[in-house]
Amino acid sequence: MRGQADNxxxxxxxxWRTQPIEPLYEILENIDPSPxxxxxxxxxxxxxxDTTQNHFHKLAKTVDADLGFVLGNDDHPENLQHLKLQTSRxxxxxxxxxxxxGIALIGQSGDIGSTAMGYIQYPEEEATKHLETxxxxxxxxxxxxxxxxxxHGTLDYxxxxxxxxxxxxxxxxxxxNTGPLFVLCGHVHQFGGETAHTDYSPVLNVASHDFEQSPGRIAIIDILEDGRELNLDIRHTTVKKCARDLQGVGRSLAATSSLSRLTQVGGTRVEELKDAGMATISDIAAASKAEMKSATTIPEYFIDKIQAHATAYAEQETIIRDAHKFAALRDDETVxxxxxxxxxxxxxxxIGLYSYPTDEFTQLVSLDDEQSLIERFQEYLLEQRKPRxxxxxxNSFDxxxxxxxxxxxNVALAELVDEWVDLCVIARxxxxxxxxxxxxxAIASGLGFLFEHPxxxxxxxxxxxxxxxxxxxxxxxxxEKYLEYNRDDxxxxxxxxxxxxxxxxxxETLGRIDERNSPEDRDDYGIAEAPITAETESEAVIDSSVSETQSEDTAHASEPLWAKRDPxxxxxxxxxxxxWTESDPINAEASSVPLCSACGRMLVEEDERKQLTVDNESRYLCQSGCGETSSKNSGCKKDTSSSDHNSEPHSDPTQVGSTDRSSSAAKVICHDCGDLVREDRATGKLRINDGQxxxxxxTCT
Structure with missing residues (x-):
């Protein structure tokens, strides 16, 4: 791409909804070169x-950089109206x-084109005018x-x-129309950490999930000037991976990031191992099983696995145990x-299928008719005579x-299968x-397999x-690429x-197997042709045009929350x-009146507010609910995973009255998978940013 700009x-x-902020300082301080x-x-x-701090300014100041931001759809305007957001940095x-x-950065806040998604929303035509302006x-x-x-159409499903x-x-x-150097976005959490290369620009989604303990995702973009050409080097990573790879980060963050790489080692075991003096993977690899048993409460069964994984890291080689468990599965009954x-x-x-009895790869594909696909799968199983x-x-996915x-x-499969085996469980x-x-x-590549579409x-x-x-x-x-991916797997x-x-x-075996499974030789196992008919293609064109029209019509049909005036x-x-001041952007000594983290209202009296504290981070909310104190749409935002967008201000749409006469327990909606589950069987986790x-x-806990 042409242009005149500096590296x-x-x-x-x-x-960044649930991720801790403090590790960002250590990461930024130790990245070389600095951003x-x-x-x-x-x-x-x-x-x-907020009134007592500006982490944006302090983060930028830490590395003598500038910081640019946009607001998201869930950033409440009344929450922010009291605050000084912009500074010299x-x-x-x-x-x-x-x-x-030499580069101009342009921003667009909020959700665009939706009628029921958050607080800051813009119709498509307003966003068009704004960006052009x-x-x-x-x-x-x-x-x-x-x-x-x-x-639209990129990392947005x-x-x-x-x-x-x-x-x-x-x-x-x-x-x-403008061909920007890149488009940086968030909003759709599941595509965070992904880059898509479009006809106009690379599109990066850098969103993190809002589940408890979800990793903080980061992208590092290097703009490299080479003569009259600008090249981009884009790398997606996480806070933990950065802390693991960087020199100079604090011992606690480095230890947490390092030890959490090991199988069966999570938050509590990281702390237990650190308390036992085993703060690095090398410490664990060097310790004896007896030492780990006496210094921790970790069961012996898990100690064996943890130490095997630590040894693999320490020696930078693959450790194999009990390989005979695989041999019993490789026979003429296996598919x-x-x-x-x-x-x-x-x-x-x-459905991709490889048969050991026939040494044949079969691919069953149907884009429009699952019934016929499953019936063909049933016929395949009959031909294979009750395979494993x-x-x-x-996770038993397939x-x-x-x-x-x-x-x-309504197709009977159970009696056509001898047994199902999840090989990942054995590999672990x-x-x-x-x-x-x-x-x-990771496992197949480590054993020498070459993927055609890595x-x-x-x-x-x-x-x-x-x-x-x-x-x-x-x-x-x-x-075709996706069918080849299925064959690869x-x-x-x-x-x-x-x-x-x-x-x-x-x-000897590694060399022989590599040769047999090279991408070139893989063509011996042909892929299916996706049944795309002329009728389907015609429908695709019609649906695509209708989708755009409906999106624009929807923006007019029902006004967004803030449509009557710009947020x-x-x-x-x-x-x-x-x-705070720009020289001291974090003022812990300030005696300011706290504001509600949901609606921004000043909470002068103590009985007006309730304080939430999670992992040393505190927030305040209106004690009786924001709806009691404001006639505007400034109530604490509830989870909109419910289909009812007209809930009363104090109702929780994740709570669903039970219709099960055998139980009076209320039902709730799982924040992860969306399934309905009894409240007494579910796990509730507090989200500090809004107290919800x-x-x-x-399954998702």
Whole structure:
């Protein structure tokens, strides 16, 4: 790409809703070279800025950088109207473009085109005018776009509150017309940590999930000037990975990040191991089993696995235990299987199968008719004469989704299968590599398997098929790449089973298996042709055009929460309060009146407020609920995962009255998977940013 600009390093993140803020300081202080610019993509800005502190300014000051941000759809305008957001280092990109080192950064806050998604919302036409206006104000030809909402069609498929694409047509149109250096977004949490390369620009989603203990996602963008060309180097990572890889971070953060790489080591065990003097992986690898047993309460069974994994890291080699467990599975009764579904996991569309008896790969595909797909699968099983089906998931994914599909289609499968085997469960007990986790790609690659499409993810495939379902939109490059991915995964399972069945790693078997499973030789196992008919393609075009029209019509049909006036009118209608200074942006000694973290109301009297504290972070809320004190739509925001958007101010839409006459227990909606579960069987977790209790079913806890 052409242009005149200096080399620049950018540190980007978004939707920092439950992640701790303090580790960001250590990460920024130890990145070399230091970032020149920090970008934040919106939501929970109030966690960073209030009357007593401005973490945005302090983070930027830590590395002598500038920081640009936009607001998210859940940043309440009345929450922010009292606060001083912008400083000499901090720029609200929605209000003011930031021109730095030859690049102009333009921002778009909030959700665009929705009628029921948060507090800051803009119709598509207003977003179009806004972006054009900002663009007209900049002098640089090279621009970068920071938008909380992704461009329509890219990293924007949602499934928590509504299923379908929630990206903005206005953002896509602007990016298509101007060709920004990159588009940085958040909003759709499940696509955080992903980059999509479009015809106009690379699109980065840097959102983090809002579940408790979800990793903090970060992107590091290096803009490299080479003559008259600008090149981008984009790397997605997490706080823990950064702390693990950087020199100089605090011992506690480094130890937590390091030890959490080990199997069976989570938060409480990290602390227990640190208290026992085992603060590094090397410490654990060097300790004897007897020492670990006497110094900790960890069961011996887990100590064996933890030490095996620590040894793999310390010696930088694969540790194999009990390889014989695989040999018993590799026989003439075994069929390997890998499936592809939509993001909601309630529609199977591709089944990859490898048969050991026939040495044949079979791929069953149906984009539009799950019934016929499952019936063909039934016929395949009959031909294989009650095989053992082996898949790789770790959570019974393939078995569970196929069983559910068979029930939907009223097809009997259970009696046609001898047994189901999740190979990942066995791999967790036997294969230890200097890698985190036991994902199929990591284990197979570590044993020498070469993937044809190493950058394709199951999330990408699920999103592509969900988009096809909802909008009839076929991927730009068709389905071939995704069918090859399915074949890759199926044959990767074969590679693991073959490798481990031949007594584990040695040069002779590794070389032989590598050759047999190279991408070139893999063409012997052909993939299916996706049944895309002319009728389907015609419907796809019609659906795509209708989708855009409906999006624009919807913006007019029902006015968003703040449609009658721009949210920034609310934010700017009072003089901002700050008890911090730019030289001291964190003022712990300030004796200011606390504000409600949900609605922004000043809580003068103690009986007006309740304090929430989680992990040393405190927030205040209106004691009797925000709805008691304001006639505006400033009540504490509840989880909108309920389909009822007209709930009373004090009702919790995650609470559903039970219709089970055998029990009077209320039912709640799982914040993760959306399933309905009895409250007495669910786990409630407090979210400090708004004081809301999030409910999780036993599976997602």
């Amino acid at each position: 620049m390093r950018i540190f980007a993140f978004s939707d 020149d610019l920090i970008l934040y993509g919106g939501d929970d800005v109030r966690r960073f800025v 901090v720029t609200d990109l929605h209000r003011n473009p930031l021109e730095k080192d 900002l663009h007209s104000k900049v002098s640089n030809d090279i621009i970068a776009l920071v938008s909380h909402t992704p461009p 949602a499934q928590r509150y509504e299923s379908g694409r929630i990206g903005s047509h206005a953002v896509k149109k602007f990016a298509s 390997l299987i890998d499936i592809e579904t939509n993001l909601e996991q309630d529609r199977v569309w591709c 089906l082996i898949y790789y998931a770790g 078995e569970g989704r196929l069983s559910e599909a068979a029930d939907r289609c 007990e036997t294969i230890f590599q200097p890698e985190e986790g036991h994902d199929l790609d 950058n394709v993810t199951g999330l990408e495939i699920g999103g592509a098929f969900s988009t096809y379902q909802s909008e009839g939109e076929v991927p730009d490059d068709g389905w 199926t044959l990767a399972i074969k590679h693991i089973l073959d490798f481990m069945s031949q007594n584990g790693p040695n040069e 920034y009118d609310v934010i700017e209608n009072k003089d901002p309060i700050a008890h 209790t999030l409910w999780y079913c036993p």
